[in-house]
Amino acid sequence: METNQATDILATNLNTDEYEMVYEKPKTLVDVAMHYCPGCAHSLVHKLIMEVVEEMDIQEQTIGVAPVGCSVFAYDYMNIDMQEAAHGRACAVATAIRRLMPDKYVFTYQGDGDLAAIGIGETIHAINRGENFLIVFMNNAVYGMTSGQMAPTTLPNMWSTTTPCGRDTSFYGEPIKVSELISQLPGAIYVTRQVVNSANGVRRTKKALQNAFKYQKTHKGTCFVEVIGNCPSNWKMTPVECSDFIDDEMIKAYPLGDVKVPK
Numbered sequence: 001m002e003t004n005q006a007t008d009i010l011a012t013n014l015n016t017d018e019y020e021m022v023y024e025k026p027k028t029l030v031d032v033a034m035h036y037c038p039g040c041a042h043s044l045v046h047k048l049i050m051e052v053v054e055e056m057d058i059q060e061q062t063i064g065v066a067p068v069g070c071s072v073f074a075y076d077y078m079n080i081d082m083q084e085a086a087h088g089r090a091c092a093v094a095t096a097i098r099r100l101m102p103d104k105y106v107f108t109y110q111g112d113g114d115l116a117a118i119g120i121g122e123t124i125h126a127i128n129r130g131e132n133f134l135i136v137f138m139n140n141a142v143y144g145m146t147s148g149q150m151a152p153t154t155l156p157n158m159w160s161t162t163t164p165c166g167r168d169t170s171f172y173g174e175p176i177k178v179s180e181l182i183s184q185l186p187g188a189i190y191v192t193r194q195v196v197n198s199a200n201g202v203r204r205t206k207k208a209l210q211n212a213f214k215y216q217k218t219h220k221g222t223c224f225v226e227v228i229g230n231c232p233s234n235w236k237m238t239p240v241e242c243s244d245f246i247d248d249e250m251i252k253a254y255p256l257g258d259v260k261v262p263k
Helices: 003-014 042-055 070-076 090-100 112-118 120-129 178-182 199-218 239-253
Strands: 062-066 081-084 105-111 134-139 188-195 222-228 257-260
Touching: 042 070, 042 105, 042 134, 042 199, 062 070, 062 090, 070 081, 070 105, 090 105, 090 120, 090 134, 105 112, 105 199, 112 120, 112 134, 112 178, 120 178, 120 222, 134 178, 134 199, 178 188, 178 222, 188 199, 188 239, 199 222, 222 239
Parallel strands: 062 081, 062 105, 105 134, 134 222, 188 222
Antiparallel strands: 188 257
């Protein structure tokens, strides 16, 4: 069959009423191709956040804060007001934005190296004060952008570029379970840990994000959504192998589910 004829047939079929739209990219995402590594969880979580913003019809009222790291690219893709923060300082910047504009929905989007290492001070103190914004915490157990060094969340015996023999907990200490840590603070009203390596996990993560945005309107404190993700490039695994590693290792160390919910 000639190419033009095949194209005409395809176009004719696509114009029939036999097809039903089952999914459409949210208008809150910029219409550009994402350049994250193949299989990376960041693009999927971007999509989920923007779906929630669109469905809640709060695009004009939402402000995101992204610091240094792979998360810094968020403002290239999220069609909302975005503010870049210095490495680890997203919670400090979000605090200022939320206090100056208390009617806005504000969220930070941070990786584990950023939030749990250089930014742990800002994180803990903002949550302890009960600042009224959402923290989206991407936990892939390594520093992603800067070649895969050990992060505070790197698993025991896990390989990284700075632990080529695996993380020795007798030397480096145990991984920090950030959700459990910050859930003890009185300013945290909603703390949950989810995953996006399965269809059910994606649905639960989206529901958690919906809850967190809605809780902002109660003005009762900080919401914290931890998402277990992957880093195929720095884990030196295929996306499928990454998914298995999450199921077999990551979730054992970081159990899924709600850690703290509003009373």
